[in-house]
Amino acid sequence: MTGTGRDLVQAAVAAGLLAASDALGWGDAGRAVAVEIERPADKAHGDYAANVAMRLARPLKKPPLEIARAIAERVVLGNGIASVEAVAPGFINVRLEHAWLARQVEVIVGAGERFGRTDTLTGQKIQVEFVSANPTGPVTVANARGGPIGDVLANVLAFHGATVEREYYINDAGTQLDVFGRSVAVRYLELGGKTGMTIPEDGYPAEYVVDLARAIREEHGGAFDDGAPEELAERFARLALDQVIEWHKAAMRKFGISFDAFYRETSLLESGYFNKTIEALRAAGEIEDRDGAVWLRSDDKVEDIESVLIRKTGVPTYFGVDLAYHREALIERGFDRKIDVWGANTHGHARRMTNAMKALELEGRWVVVLYQYVKFLHEGVLVNMARRRGQFVLLEDVIDTVGKDVSRWFFLMAGADRTLDFDLELAVQQSNENPAYYVQYAHARIASIFRTAAEKGQSSTGADVTLLTDPAELDLVRLVLRFPELALEIRDKHNVHLLTGYALELAGAFHAFYKSNRVVGEDVARSKARLRLVEAVGLTLRQTLGLLGVSAPESM
RNA sequence: GCCCCCGUAGCUCAGUGGAUAGAGCGCAGGCCUCCGAAGCCUGAAGCCGCGGUUCGAGUCCGCGCGGGGGUACCA
Numbered sequence: 001m002t003g004t005g006r007d008l009v010q011a012a013v014a015a016g017l018l019a020a021s022d023a024l025g026w027g028d029a030g031r032a033v034a035v036e037i038e039r040p041a042d043k044a045h046g047d048y049a050a051n052v053a054m055r056l057a058r059p060l061k062k063p064p065l066e067i068a069r070a071i072a073e074r075v076v077l078g079n080g081i082a083s084v085e086a087v088a089p090g091f092i093n094v095r096l097e098h099a100w101l102a103r104q105v106e107v108i109v110g111a112g113e114r115f116g117r118t119d120t121l122t123g124q125k126i127q128v129e130f131v132s133a134n135p136t137g138p139v140t141v142a143n144a145r146g147g148p149i150g151d152v153l154a155n156v157l158a159f160h161g162a163t164v165e166r167e168y169y170i171n172d173a174g175t176q177l178d179v180f181g182r183s184v185a186v187r188y189l190e191l192g193g194k195t196g197m198t199i200p201e202d203g204y205p206a207e208y209v210v211d212l213a214r215a216i217r218e219e220h221g222g223a224f225d226d227g228a229p230e231e232l233a234e235r236f237a238r239l240a241l242d243q244v245i246e247w248h249k250a251a252m253r254k255f256g257i258s259f260d261a262f263y264r265e266t267s268l269l270e271s272g273y274f275n276k277t278i279e280a281l282r283a284a285g286e287i288e289d290r291d292g293a294v295w296l297r298s299d300d301k302v303e304d305i306e307s308v309l310i311r312k313t314g315v316p317t318y319f320g321v322d323l324a325y326h327r328e329a330l331i332e333r334g335f336d337r338k339i340d341v342w343g344a345n346t347h348g349h350a351r352r353m354t355n356a357m358k359a360l361e362l363e364g365r366w367v368v369v370l371y372q373y374v375k376f377l378h379e380g381v382l383v384n385m386a387r388r389r390g391q392f393v394l395l396e397d398v399i400d401t402v403g404k405d406v407s408r409w410f411f412l413m414a415g416a417d418r419t420l421d422f423d424l425e426l427a428v429q430q431s432n433e434n435p436a437y438y439v440q441y442a443h444a445r446i447a448s449i450f451r452t453a454a455e456k457g458q459s460s461t462g463a464d465v466t467l468l469t470d471p472a473e474l475d476l477v478r479l480v481l482r483f484p485e486l487a488l489e490i491r492d493k494h495n496v497h498l499l500t501g502y503a504l505e506l507a508g509a510f511h512a513f514y515k516s517n518r519v520v521g522e523d524v525a526r527s528k529a530r531l532r533l534v535e536a537v538g539l540t541l542r543q544t545l546g547l548l549g550v551s552a553p554e555s556m
Numbered sequence: 557g558c559c560c561c562c563g564u565a566g567c568u569c570a571g572u573g574g575a576u577a578g579a580g581c582g583c584a585g586g587c588c589u590c591c592g593a594a595g596c597c598u599g600a601a602g603c604c605g606c607g608g609u610u611c612g613a614g615u616c617c618g619c620g621c622g623g624g625g626g627u628a629c630c631a
Contacts, residue, residue, distance in 0.1 A: 038572065051574065054611060064611070089611060091575070134631065176631050202630095265631095293629055305559090311629040318631050344625050347560050372561055373625070413580095414569055417561055419624055421568060426581080433594075435580055441594050452591045489572075501570050504579065515587095515596045556594075 004484045005104075008080050009048040009094045010037045016075035016084070017052060024070060029059040039482070046085075046093035047478065053090040064090025101477045102468040108480060108536045109460075116484040116543050121491070122161030127329055128154040130341035131252065132169040135244045136180040138208060139251040140392040141376050141422060142385040143343065147395075148411040148549065149371055150341040151257045152496040155547045157339075160491050165335070168248070168259045169325065172241055173266045174318055179203050181237030185229040187213035188236065192225045200229075206390030212240040254399045256408065256549045268324050273332070274316055277324035278309060286359040296323075301355040302363075305348075319349060323356045330362050339494070340368045369494050371416035377423040393424070402427045405550045409436035412548060413500045435504055439541065440553055442507035445514065446538035447554040453520045453531055460531035467529040472513055476533060479509050480540045487547075503544045510537050 003011075014035045021030025033055050040049045053068035060067060068086035075084040075092075080100040085093050108115050130150025133143040150166065158164045171177070183204035186197045191213055199205045216224075216239050224232055245262065252259065268274045278294065281287050288295045292312030298305055309320035329335045342350060350368045357363045376383045376393055385392045399407045406427060413435070414420045427434070453459060468474065486502055489495070519530045545552040 036572090038574075040575075041571090041577080042575070045575065049574085051612095054574085057611065087575085089575080136631090171631060174631060291629085295629095303559095305627095308629045313629075315629085317629065322631095344561065346626085346631095348626055348628095349631090351559080370561080375624085415562095418569085419562065423568080426568080433581065437594055438580080441592085445592055445595085448592055450591095456591090493572085497570085501579080504570090508579080511595055512597090514591080518591070520591050555592085 005481050006037050006485050012075050012081050013050045016071045019074040020070040046095045048094045050092040068092050101474050102465045105465045105533050105536050116487045117159050119161040124162045124336045126157050126162045126337045127165045127167050127335040128339045129167045135170050135241045137387045138247050139395045144395040145371050145374050145411050146341045147255050147257050148408045156490045165260045167261045170264045172264050177237045178233050181233035182229045183209050184213050184236040184240045185232035191217050192222050204388040251396050256404050265321055268321050273328050274324040277327050303351040303355050305351055307352040338366050344372045372419040374420045374422050406436045412497050415497050439503045439507040442510045443541045443552045444556045446534050449519050458527055463528035463532035480536050483540050499548050
């Protein structure tokens with residue numbers, strides 16, 4: 001496992017700091033400060049920069065530049081480090097050796113599909129729960145955003161060695177489902193010729209409910225024609241639900257997402273695990289009985305918010321069951337961590353869950369990624385999604401229109417905590433100008449270069465990468481080397497959208513390089529070296545697109 | 557009222573407390589006898605406002621203004 005350039009610089013500067021601290025008697029201050037290494041925005045400031053000197057200025061009561069100089073002159077050069085300089089106001093700028101950079105090209109290509117991977121999460125079993133749309137209707141673009149986010153996050157965690165399970169939680173209990181079942185029953189009876197039926201208040205008048213009813217009629221005929229909607233509700237909810245789950249699976253498949261498990265809320269009630277969880281909480285003194293209901297106490301918690309676990313009717317709340325679900329995953333099912341990808345409308349739920357996790361002493365093993373809503377624009381007009389009334393845009397329709405790759409890309413190009421505008425016409429009309437195609441084109445172009453090379457009898461075999469000395473070549477290497485650092489950041493911060501930005505940057509850098517630097521040319525030695533470099537770029541694009549779940553075509 | 561998220565270029569979005577804020581689309585102009593023009597190059601254009609913390613603020617804090625989402629013994 002080779003370290004990143006950042007690791008190299010971090011170690012070198014940290015050693016320099018230690019040496020300076022010992023020599024000049026800085027004492028604890030010199031040891032307490034963290035050595036942060038960043039990539040300067042301006043190339044003139046080197047490959048990496050450290051700001052420790054400025055952070056030490058106050059405790060040491062010395063000018064930051066003086067401190068920077070004391071550290072910089074004690075950093076050992078060589079072994080990848082070309083130069084270290086202290087500059088105003090107190091930055092320590094570090095440059096990497098060109099030869100070291102060039103050599104990384106061999107290291108990267110040698111690593112192949114292992115490039116950027118680490119084993120830092122090896123042995124960890126992590127569940128990523130996402131989408132989990134209510135099974136009362138098809139997947140729309142409004143509830144689709146969690147799909148790519150969760151899927152890519154799962155990819156990244158697996159990239160670092162974790163055993164990841166993608167889970168889809170099915171809310172197959174509760175009053176929503178009852179209303180849904182009654183709506184289906186009404187449609188079923190209508191199809192049987194019964195008149196004067198009405199869809200219940202807060203029910204589901206949408207057209208797809210008729211489709212569900214028709215499917216039930218096709219399978220069971222008029223077997224239920226004598227029932228009243230209230231009597232049929234539960235049975236019809238089950239029958240319709242199975243169909244809806246299939247819709248969801250199909251939509252996700254189209255989206256390039258496959259779940260390892262579909263977990264039903266009702267299984268927690270049937271297994272008795274919900275009751276066991278309540279008992280455990282009660283034993284821990286976290287339960288309060290009030291007004292005939294069972295509450296989770298909120299004192300000593302992270303958030304000042306109370307929650308009902310069991311209604312006074314004796315029926316568990318969604319939250320109560322969800323709590324049991326989380327406990328089971330972390331305690332019984334052997335997951336070291338559980339990550340939930342939820343829509344912004346669940347933030348109240350998330351706050352309650354934070355309390356619950358604390359009560360169960362599971363905090364730290366659970367984290368939620370909240371994503372804001374998608375505003376969907378159709379012909380420039382905002383489409384309000386109201387699924388139960390039949391007013392929505394199907395995820396599948398969008399995928400059919402713009403393709404899986406573009407759809408995923410669009411959902412992944414903005415940070416999760418930001419509302420996202422999805423303009424369908426824009427995505428369709430500009431499909432050739434689309435950023436996803438821009439990146440894929442770079443990959444196809446690289447494949448094409450190798451085809452051309454092969455026709456001319458050239459290859460990268462036996463390349464001497466030390467010939468890579470041009471600034472343009474080395475800049476490309478620097479950018480490629482950022483990939484492992486990015487993969488680590490996403491592992492920790494779950495900001496998966498950075499991958500699209502990085503892919504664009506790398507593709508853009510490659511396109512520019514390609515324009516002004518001939519890869520396959522007369523100078524065979526140089527061609528070999530550049531082919532090797534281009535190989536590394538192609539590999540990195542493939543790794544990035546792979547994590548994004550976007551295809552990397554050989555031609556297009 | 558209270559809680560959460562967001563206000564960055566005409567539009568859609570990046571931007572780990574750092575040193576001259578980026579990209580795509582759109583707009584104005586240029587580039588194919590040469591590895592793919594789904595490309596490249598040049599240009600115009602931007603941090604909602606006021607305070608504060610900091611050596612340093614688009615980034616952190618407070619207040620305001622604007623947009624979105626919550627605030628059920630719904631899911």
